[in-house]
Amino acid sequence: MRQIYTRSFYPGRFQPFHKGHFHAIKYVLDMSREVVIGVTAAQFNFLKDNPFTAGERVEMVKLALGDEHYRRCYVIPLDNVTDNAEWLSMVESKVPRFEAVFTNNVLVELLAKRKGYKVHNIPFKDRENLKGSKIQELMASEKPWRHLIPEPVARFIDEIDGEERIRKLYKAERIPLP
Numbered sequence: 799m800r801q802i803y804t805r806s807f808y809p810g811r812f813q814p815f816h817k818g819h820f821h822a823i824k825y826v827l828d829m830s831r832e833v834v835i836g837v838t839a840a841q842f843n844f845l846k847d848n849p850f851t852a853g854e855r856v857e858m859v860k861l862a863l864g865d866e867h868y869r870r871c872y873v874i875p876l877d878n879v880t881d882n883a884e885w886l887s888m889v890e891s892k893v894p895r896f897e898a899v900f901t902n903n904v905l906v907e908l909l910a911k912r913k914g915y916k917v918h919n920i921p922f923k924d925r926e927n928l929k930g931s932k933i934q935e936l937m938a939s940e941k942p943w944r945h946l947i948p949e950p951v952a953r954f955i956d957e958i959d960g961e962e963r964i965r966k967l968y969k970a971e972r973i974p975l976p
Contacts, residue, residue, distance in 0.1 A: 801916075802829060807889070807896040808920075809836035809876070809906055811930065813848055814955060815858035816947050818928030822920045823863065823871070826900045829918070833871050833900075834893045835859055840875035846967045849934065854958060861950035886913050937961045938968040 808826050812819055826833045837859070840852035850858070852875035859873045874893050879885050886909045899910035900918045910917045922928075927946055936943035937960070944952045955961060 801898075802831065803897045803916075804830070805832040805834060805894060805896045806830040806898045806900055807834045807836060807893065807910075807915075808900045809838045809889075809903070811839050811848065812837060812855045812858060813850055813930040814933060814947060814960070815855065815862050815951050816928050816930065816933055818923050818925070819859075820862050820948055821923040821928075822900070823867065825920050827867060827870060829900075830898070831870065832894075834896050835871050835873045836889060836893065837873060837875045839878050841877045844963070844967065846934075846970070846972065847931070849964050849967050850958075850960065854954075854960075858951045858954060861954055862948040864950075882909065885909060934964050934968075937964045940965070 806826050806829065808823060810819060810822075823833060823835065837852050837855045839848055842848035843851040843854075856873050856875060859871075860868055863871060872894055876889055876892060879888055882905060896915075898916040898918060899906065900920055901907055901910070902919050902922065907917050907919075926932075933943050933946050936946075940961075943961075947955070
């Protein structure tokens with residue numbers, strides 16, 4: 799019998815939220831009563847690698863999940879920190895308690911195991927195409943991308959003129975972060 803957790807943690811940048819993220823959250827919800835979805839790198843936006851704001855990404859998650867799934871989730875923006883060893887302690891201070899971490903990020907897995915959490919990898923869905931960077935590249939080059947994103951998220955990206963933003967950010971001079 800598989801473990802059912804009271805609450806689990808699933809972090810991601812969601813730049814943008816795509817069908818792979820939706821698949822992952824449904825997987826975590828199958829093993830947890832509730833999920834804390836950490837919208838990471840919340841302080842970064844309007845950058846080539848991080849084009850959307852934390853607030854926009856929170857909206858994307860809510861729109862993609864709909865009421866059925868969203869009522870079992872907490873969606874919380876989380877800043878990155880300069881000392882990776884301190885990141886999970888910062889997360890713990892900002893989100894409801896959780897028992898397990900679901901991630902395919904090697905650094906997050908390492909940090910979570912170091913703090914004693916049970917860590918589960920998530921089976922990838924079409925990993926070749928369902929990557930934020932790949933979807934951003936498709937948008938920047940005006941190639942088809944909508945089939946990779948939940949429909950409500952695609953409409954939201956249209957509303958905020960996200961595709962045009964990405965095209966401009968791909969052409970913009972790279973400014974070093976502090």
